[in-house]
Amino acid sequence: MKVSNFEIESLVKNNIREVVDFPKAGISFKDITPLLLDPAVSQRILTALIEYARPLNLDAIVGIDSRGFLFGPSLARALDLPFVLVRKKGKLPANTIEVEYDLEYGSASLEIHKDAIKVGERVLIHDDLLATGGTAKASAQLVKQLGGEIAAFAFIVDLAFLNGAEQLKTFAPSFSLAIYD
Ligand code: AMP
Numbered sequence: 518m519k520v521s522n523f524e525i526e527s528l529v530k531n532n533i534r535e536v537v538d539f540p541k542a543g544i545s546f547k548d549i550t551p552l553l554l555d556p557a558v559s560q561r562i563l564t565a566l567i568e569y570a571r572p573l574n575l576d577a578i579v580g581i582d583s584r585g586f587l588f589g590p591s592l593a594r595a596l597d598l599p600f601v602l603v604r605k606k607g608k609l610p611a612n613t614i615e616v617e618y619d620l621e622y623g624s625a626s627l628e629i630h631k632d633a634i635k636v637g638e639r640v641l642i643h644d645d646l647l648a649t650g651g652t653a654k655a656s657a658q659l660v661k662q663l664g665g666e667i668a669a670f671a672f673i674v675d676l677a678f679l680n681g682a683e684q685l686k687t688f689a690p691s692f693s694l695a696i697y698d
Contacts, residue, residue, distance in 0.1 A: 525565045529673060529695035532558050547674050547697075549645050553587065561696065563588055566643070567595050569692050572650065573668045576638035577601050581656050582608070582627070584645035588673070596623070601633040601640070603656045614662055629659040636664030644673040647693060650681030653654055657688040687696035 532555065534548040552558050566588060570578070575598055578591025582604040593600035606626035608614060613628040634640065640654050647670070657667050665688040675682065675693035683690040 523563065526695045528561060533695070535673065547646055547676075549584065549587070549627075549673060552673075559588075563591050563595070563675060564615075565694055566681045568593050569667075569671060570596060570641050573632060573641060574639060575641050575668055577634060577640045577665075579603055579629075579642045579644065579660060581605075581644040581652055585643050587645065589643045599633075601629065602628050603627050603642075603659060607617060614659060616655045616658045616662075618651050620651070624669060627655050627659060629656075629663065631663065634660060634665040635661040637666065638664075639666045639668045641668055642670045643691075644672055645672075646676065647672040647679075647681040647685075648676050649679050652682030653681070653691075654688070656683050657685065 524565045532552045534551050536546040536548050538544065539546040552562060570592060573594065577588055577599045578593040579601045580586050606628055609630055611630050612631045614631055615626050617624050617626045617629045640660055642653055644653060647653060655669055660667055669684055669689045670691040672693040673695065675696045677696050677698050685691050
């Protein structure tokens with residue numbers, strides 16, 4: 518769903534570094550680290566995420582390992598909400614549930630602490646970038662298993678030509694600040 522405005526989209530695109538053939542040949546990696554070097558730029562990105570999330574009547578923000586941890590905690594704090602971590606397998610110390618999902622080659626697992634979300638809580642799932650949607654979908658499955666409701670997904674970048682939002686729409690709408698068609 519394209520609700521971003523042109524100004525913020527340009528700001529994101531102008532401050533992203535595209536690294537070709539990283540981490541392997543054929544991938545154009547969208548490096549968001551330059552956004553973080555400029556506090557004025559990262560503040561505007563955070564503000565745009567806050568404006569989107571505020572009316573959603575949320576109970577928590579869920580961030581995906583690891584670049585969902587860059588803006589996710591600030592977003593949660595701005596809205597006075599808990600921040601919940603979805604992490605790669607083996608990183609969370611207490612009782613977890615796990616979901617396995619397919620990668621282009623092989624599979625990976627994500628985990629969440631069992632006590633991080635309570636039944637009926639409305640959450641926003643956040644990551645830096647939506648590609649195929651596999652990672653966000655797996656995160657949504659974890660939230661659902663704990664009885665949470667997904668209000669929306671929010672990304673900084675959507676590689677829309679990979680149709681990730683399509684994968685997610687059975688759970689909730691997706692919002693992105695910058696879309697690459
Ligand atoms: P996917 O599960 O295919 O939607 O992939 C999303 C995850 O992989 C996110 O955590 C992104 O940070 C990362 N990712 C995938 N493709 C790219 C890319 N071209 N540039 C930067 N990060 C990417």
